[in-house]
Amino acid sequence: MSPRQRDTDGNAAAREQRRAEVLAAAAELFASRGYAATTVREVAEAAGMLGGSLYYHFDSKESMINEILSGFLTEMWADYDRVTAAGLGPAETFTELITSSFRTLDAHRAAVVIYQKESGQLGRNPRFSYLNDSQRKFREMWLKVLDTGVKDGVFRAELDTGLVYRFIRDTVWLAAGWYRHDGPLSAEEIARQYIAMVLNGILA
Amino acid sequence: MSPRQRDTDGNAAAREQRRAEVLAAAAELFASRGYAATTVREVAEAAGMLGGSLYYHFDSKESMINEILSGFLTEMWADYDRVTAAGLGPAETFTELITSSFRTLDAHRAAVVIYQKESGQLGRNPRFSYLNDSQRKFREMWLKVLDTGVKDGVFRAELDTGLVYRFIRDTVWLAAGWYRHDGPLSAEEIARQYIAMVLNGILA
Amino acid sequence: MSPRQRDTDGNAAAREQRRAEVLAAAAELFASRGYAATTVREVAEAAGMLGGSLYYHFDSKESMINEILSGFLTEMWADYDRVTAAGLGPAETFTELITSSFRTLDAHRAAVVIYQKESGQLGRNPRFSYLNDSQRKFREMWLKVLDTGVKDGVFRAELDTGLVYRFIRDTVWLAAGWYRHDGPLSAEEIARQYIAMVLNGILA
Amino acid sequence: MSPRQRDTDGNAAAREQRRAEVLAAAAELFASRGYAATTVREVAEAAGMLGGSLYYHFDSKESMINEILSGFLTEMWADYDRVTAAGLGPAETFTELITSSFRTLDAHRAAVVIYQKESGQLGRNPRFSYLNDSQRKFREMWLKVLDTGVKDGVFRAELDTGLVYRFIRDTVWLAAGWYRHDGPLSAEEIARQYIAMVLNGILA
DNA sequence: TATGAATGAGCATTCATTCAT
DNA sequence: AATGAATGAATGCTCATTCAT
Numbered sequence: 001m002s003p004r005q006r007d008t009d010g011n012a013a014a015r016e017q018r019r020a021e022v023l024a025a026a027a028e029l030f031a032s033r034g035y036a037a038t039t040v041r042e043v044a045e046a047a048g049m050l051g052g053s054l055y056y057h058f059d060s061k062e063s064m065i066n067e068i069l070s071g072f073l074t075e076m077w078a079d080y081d082r083v084t085a086a087g088l089g090p091a092e093t094f095t096e097l098i099t100s101s102f103r104t105l106d107a108h109r110a111a112v113v114i115y116q117k118e119s120g121q122l123g124r125n126p127r128f129s130y131l132n133d134s135q136r137k138f139r140e141m142w143l144k145v146l147d148t149g150v151k152d153g154v155f156r157a158e159l160d161t162g163l164v165y166r167f168i169r170d171t172v173w174l175a176a177g178w179y180r181h182d183g184p185l186s187a188e189e190i191a192r193q194y195i196a197m198v199l200n201g202i203l204a
Numbered sequence: 205m206s207p208r209q210r211d212t213d214g215n216a217a218a219r220e221q222r223r224a225e226v227l228a229a230a231a232e233l234f235a236s237r238g239y240a241a242t243t244v245r246e247v248a249e250a251a252g253m254l255g256g257s258l259y260y261h262f263d264s265k266e267s268m269i270n271e272i273l274s275g276f277l278t279e280m281w282a283d284y285d286r287v288t289a290a291g292l293g294p295a296e297t298f299t300e301l302i303t304s305s306f307r308t309l310d311a312h313r314a315a316v317v318i319y320q321k322e323s324g325q326l327g328r329n330p331r332f333s334y335l336n337d338s339q340r341k342f343r344e345m346w347l348k349v350l351d352t353g354v355k356d357g358v359f360r361a362e363l364d365t366g367l368v369y370r371f372i373r374d375t376v377w378l379a380a381g382w383y384r385h386d387g388p389l390s391a392e393e394i395a396r397q398y399i400a401m402v403l404n405g406i407l408a
Numbered sequence: 409m410s411p412r413q414r415d416t417d418g419n420a421a422a423r424e425q426r427r428a429e430v431l432a433a434a435a436e437l438f439a440s441r442g443y444a445a446t447t448v449r450e451v452a453e454a455a456g457m458l459g460g461s462l463y464y465h466f467d468s469k470e471s472m473i474n475e476i477l478s479g480f481l482t483e484m485w486a487d488y489d490r491v492t493a494a495g496l497g498p499a500e501t502f503t504e505l506i507t508s509s510f511r512t513l514d515a516h517r518a519a520v521v522i523y524q525k526e527s528g529q530l531g532r533n534p535r536f537s538y539l540n541d542s543q544r545k546f547r548e549m550w551l552k553v554l555d556t557g558v559k560d561g562v563f564r565a566e567l568d569t570g571l572v573y574r575f576i577r578d579t580v581w582l583a584a585g586w587y588r589h590d591g592p593l594s595a596e597e598i599a600r601q602y603i604a605m606v607l608n609g610i611l612a
Numbered sequence: 613m614s615p616r617q618r619d620t621d622g623n624a625a626a627r628e629q630r631r632a633e634v635l636a637a638a639a640e641l642f643a644s645r646g647y648a649a650t651t652v653r654e655v656a657e658a659a660g661m662l663g664g665s666l667y668y669h670f671d672s673k674e675s676m677i678n679e680i681l682s683g684f685l686t687e688m689w690a691d692y693d694r695v696t697a698a699g700l701g702p703a704e705t706f707t708e709l710i711t712s713s714f715r716t717l718d719a720h721r722a723a724v725v726i727y728q729k730e731s732g733q734l735g736r737n738p739r740f741s742y743l744n745d746s747q748r749k750f751r752e753m754w755l756k757v758l759d760t761g762v763k764d765g766v767f768r769a770e771l772d773t774g775l776v777y778r779f780i781r782d783t784v785w786l787a788a789g790w791y792r793h794d795g796p797l798s799a800e801e802i803a804r805q806y807i808a809m810v811l812n813g814i815l816a
Numbered sequence: 817t818a819t820g821a822a823t824g825a826g827c828a829t830t831c832a833t834t835c836a837t
Numbered sequence: 838a839a840t841g842a843a844t845g846a847a848t849g850c851t852c853a854t855t856c857a858t
Contacts, residue, residue, distance in 0.1 A: 018838085034325060036240045040832060052834080053839045061832065107365070117321070120381075121238060161390070163397050170378035171371070178370060193367055197405035215820085244849060257822050259850065313832085426817085442733060448853060460855080469853065488837045491814045525729070528789075529646060571797070571805050578786035579779070586778060593775070601775055605813035623841085630842085653829060664830075665843045673828065823855075834844075 019057050022047040026064045027110035035065055035118050065114065066127065072111035073134050076104045084141060089150030091203070095195055097145070101172045102191035105179060112176040135169075142168055146202075155202045164202060171198075223261050225249040230268045231314035239269055239322050269318065270331065276315035277338050280308045288345060292354030295407070299399050301349065305376045306395035309383060316380040339373075346372055353406075360408050366407060375402075427465050429453040434472045435518035443473055443526050474535065475523065480519035481542050483510045492549060498557030499611070503603055505553070509580045510599035513587060520584040550576055554610075563610045572610060579606075631669050634659040637721035638676045647677055647730050677726065679740065684723035685746050687735040688716045692751035694784045696753060702761030704810060709757065711803045717791060754780055758814075767814045776814060783810075 025046035029038045041051040041063050058064050083096045084130050119135070122128040142165045149155035175190055229250035233242045244265050245255040262268050287300045309316050323339070326332040347370045353359035379394055433454035437446045449459040466472050491504045513520050527543070530536040550573045557563035583598055592596050637658035641650045652673050653663040670676050695708045717724050731747070734740040739793045761767035787802055 002234065015838090033848055034238075034240065036238065037325065039830085049838090050840060051832085052841065055833070055835095096298040120236075121241065160389075160397055163394065164381060164401065166379075167375075167398070167401065170381065171375050174371070174378075177374065185364075190367065193364060194371070197368070197371070199405075201401035201403075201405035219820085243847080245847095253821090254823060254850085256824065256851075260821060264851065275846095423817090442646070442648065444646065445733065447851085458819055460820065460854085463854070463856095464817060528644075529649065531829090568797075568805055571802065572809070574787075574790060575783075575806070575809065578789065579783050582779070582782040582786075585782065593772075597777065601772055602779070605779070605810065607778070607813075609809035609811075609813035627841085661842090662844060663828080664845065667829065667831095668842060800820085819856105819858080821856095823853100825846105826853095827851075828849095830848075831846095832844100835840105835842095837840080 015057075021058055022049075022054065023037060023064060024110075027068045027114065030065060030068070030118070031110040031113035035114065035122075064129070065118070065122070067127070068111050069115060069122075070130065072104075072108045072115060073130065075108065077134070077137070079104060080141065088147055088150060089116060091156045091199065093145050094149070094199060097141075098172065098195050098198075099188070099191045102175070102187040102194070105173065105176050106181060106187035109176055109181070112173050116173050116176065138169065139165060149202075153204055156204045159202055168198070216376070219261075226253075226258065226261055227268060227272060228314075231272045231318065234269060234272070234322070235314040235317035239318065239326075266331070269322070272315050273319055273326075273332070274334065276308075276312045276319060277334065279312065281338070281341070283308060284345065294349055294356060294358045295403065297349050298353070298403060301345075302376065302394045302399050302402075303392070306379070306391040306398070309377065309380050310385060310391035313380055313383060313385070316377050320377050320380065342373060343369060350406075357408055359406050363406055372402075423465075430457075430462065430465055431472060431476060432518075433478045435522065437472060438476070438526070439518040439521035443522065443530075466473050470535070472590070473526070473530070476519050477523055477530075477536070478538065480512075480516045480523060481538070483516065484547075487512060488549065498553055498560060498562045499607065502557070502607060505543055505549075506580065506603050506606075507596070507599045510583070510595040510602070513581065513584050514589060514595035517584055517587060517589070520581050524581050524584065546577065547573060557610075561612055564612050576606070627669075634666065634669055635676060635680060636722075639726065641681045642677060642680070642730070643722040643725035647726065647734075676738070677730070677734070680723050681727055681734075681740070681795075682742065684716075684720045684727060685742065687720065689746070690751070691716060692753065702757055702764060702766045703811065703815065704803055706756050707807050709753075710784065710807050710810075711800070714787070714799040714803035714806075717785065717788050718793060721788055721791060721793070724785050728785050728788065743744070750781060751777060761814075768816050771814055780810070 022043065026043045029042055029046060033042075040054055041060075043064070044051045044054045047054075079100045080097065083093065083100050086093075086096070087094060092136075115131075119131050123131045123135075141158075143161060145162040146155065146159070146164055150157060150159055150161060172194075175194075179185075179187070179190065181187075226247070230242075230247045233250060237246075244258055247265075247268070248255045248258045251258075262271075276403055283304045287297065287304050290297075290300070292300060301397065319335075323335050327335045327339075347365060350359065350363070350365040350368055354361060354363055354365060379398075383389075383391070383394065385391075416553075428449065434446075434451045437450055437454060441450075448462055451460045451469075451472070452462050474476075487508045489504065491501065491508050494501075494504070496504060523539075527539050531539045531543075551569060554563060554567070554569040554572055558565060558567055558569060580602075583602075587593075587595070587598065589595075630638040634655070638650075638655045641654055641658060645654075653667055655673075655676070656663045656666050657664070670679075671676075691712045692709065693704065695712050698708070699704075700708060731743050734746075735743045755773060758767060758771070758776055762769060762771055762773060787806075791797075791799070791802065793799075
């Protein structure tokens with residue numbers, strides 16, 4: 001590796017890190033104030049620069065939230081896919097998917113909040129159609145687990161699986177609103193309680 | 205009643221109705237696009253008038269959302285208070301409160317969505333401090349039900365009631381996101397399924 | 409005079425009086441808040457009607473101030489013309505013109521305030537060119553008095569009559585800002601003090 | 613001084629100058645059209661920019677007039693205070709205060725016009741309470757001079773000093789309406805004539 | 817005569833974005 | 838990399854004016 005090359009790498013790495021810092025600041029603000037209510041100047045200030053400077057790193061405000069959300073979804077699905085590929089039974093899969101969700105929440109709290117708050121609005125924008133795709137895939141994943149569970153007699157027969165799916169979809173991320181990585185309850189503990197509550201409610 | 209009087213009443217009623225129409229249009233838009241992202245011109249157009257005309261009926265955009273939310277909360281609490289005053293046991297109170305919530309949701313779908321989406325942001329504004337008061341009262345109401353249930357041995361002893369409260373708080377309104385008055389599932393049916401799922405999860 | 413005719417007259421008189429009431433209310437508001445800062449609704453409310461009703465009596469807000477100012481100027485000039493036609497000497501004419509001014513101020517306080525505050529702005533509007541004409545005539549009137557006085561040796565020879573004219577023009581109406589018809593100082597008394605002060609200052 | 617430092621200074625100075633240019637343009641327009649009747653777009657255009665750009669330099673239209681007026685009053689009072697602290701007799705103090713006023717007028721013509729036109733309206737706004745304070749201080753200053761002069765027998769005994777004060781208050785700035793720095797009459801010359809006229813009128 | 821709902825142009829202000837430095 | 842002055846479209850809101858009743 002030539003010095004020239006090493007230098008370029010150093011710059012590229014520094015640049016990448018600055019981007020990450022800005023993105024983290026943006027995610028925190030988008031999560032707490034909402035995307036529309038957050039100004040790019042606020043993001044810039046939180047990242048220690050001026051408004052105009054942001055545009056050296058990012059094309060637009062939209063690019064920032066796009067990067068935040070797509071990064072989060074990529075990791076989330078990597079984890080979900082690992083679970084569903086494991087060939088477990090319905091109850092175990094249920095448990096593992098919920099646990100995976102809380103693991104993701106722990107690693108991407110701000111992104112989860114943004115995802116929850118802004119998905120509906122952003123999904124109408126073609127650029128963010130992957131949000132709708134993700135929703136669809138999420139629905140298929142859960143319906144498969146739930147329907148299999150009902151068919152196998154593991155879950156209660158009279159269950160409206162469409163309703164249960166919606167219930168899970170709407171509740172699984174809700175802890176993001178108040179969860180703190182260094183709070184009194186660990187993500188695992190919350191997952192355990194969630195599972196105890198909901199799984200008991202649907203088991204045959 | 206003199207004709208003069210009847211005339212006055214007719215005008216007052218017509219005016220009140222126009223206000224209600226505008227408010228309904230505003231609620232629908234605030235719910236689907238978010239308060240900040242909805243322009244007063246959009247509200248006006250939905251109500252069949254021009255932007256400036258809105259201000260004949262309302263002081264400000266803020267006044268509109270204020271009227272929407274305070275009206276909704278007033279009705280919601282009238283219903284909740286009726287339930288808690290009935291002196292039922294924990295499980296029955298649980299059931300009735302959930303049922304009441306879905307009844308409210310049925311009558312005020314848009315307001316519920318707005319309440320959920322915008323409470324956090326609006327609550328920082330002194331004018332909307334009643335939103336925080338409502339949250340507090342909601343918390344006390346549920347903790348009382350849950351703690352009593354645990355003490356009486358009706359609910360599982362190992363329940364973290366603070367966590368369950370948060371879960372209920374965040375969950376009870378979520379159906380607002382997809383519920384339709386004229387949809388396949390009635391509010392009562394959804395409430396029933398919801399109760400079956402969660403109540404089973406927490407019963408001893 | 410037929411009853412029909414009398415009736416019409418009665419209506420016409422009532423109508424004229426309502427106009428006068430509105431105009432008085434408008435003058436008071438224009439004087440205290442400024443023409444631009446006064447809304448037609450405020451004028452209407454002060455006259456005991458609603459905004460739209462004003463337009464039964466007047467074409468526009470501009471028409472109101474026009475009527476206020478032209479009425480005032482007509483009376484003012486009738487009085488001034490009487491003085492200058494009397495053939496008095498410079499000092500007596502000076503005294504009488506000042507006295508006339510304060511008499512006018514007493515009768516048209518609000519109009520005087522408006523005239524002072526708004527002339528400059530309104531004068532640019534062709535509709536109000538008579539304001540500029542009045543200014544010009546006022547200037548000629550005073551320069552004639554002052555120049556004659558200097559020529560006759562009644563006023564100090566080194567007087568810059570252009571400057572004195574401007575001084576009088578700018579000061580003669582100033583009491584309008586604080587004068588009250590029922591205040592401790594009568595218009596005559598104020599005129600006397602004004603004359604004592606300024607006439608002493610310019611007499612030879 | 614390092615290049616870095618010099619550069620910073622240069623930017624700060626350039627920025628300060630741009631602000632001053634905008635402020636001068638605003639003052640000229642506020643003076644000639646009135647504060648309320650002047651739009652920020654007009655100010656911006658006069659300063660060679662677009663409406664929105666003004667807000668890079670100033671918080672609001674109100675901030676602009678605030679800066680104009682408070683700057684003017686600060687300088688005015690520095691000059692007045694110097695005069696009153698000199699311990700001169702009533703007639704000399706009178707002369708010096710009038711001269712100071714015309715000096716101020718020469719330096720701040722537009723601000724003086726604005727002060728005169730808008731003080732009454734703005735004074736009701738708490739942010740501009742200093743305008744009322746200034747009025748009060750001005751009154752006390754002049755009454756002290758006049759009352760002392762009457763007591764010492766320098767001014768005429770029958771003088772209504774309250775009336776004379778009002779006259780001076782309303783009069784001293786009136787030349788602002790027509791004074792031009794490059795006009796035929798210098799500020800000193802106008803002050804001299806003004807003093808000759810009014811001082812002669814009040815001397816014993 | 818008067819009402820009151822509605823109009824629509826105009827206003828101060830905000831903010832994502834650009835660009836010369 | 839970052840600055841900071843400027844842009845310009847869009848926003849909430851005001852207000853003189855209109856008009857059917």
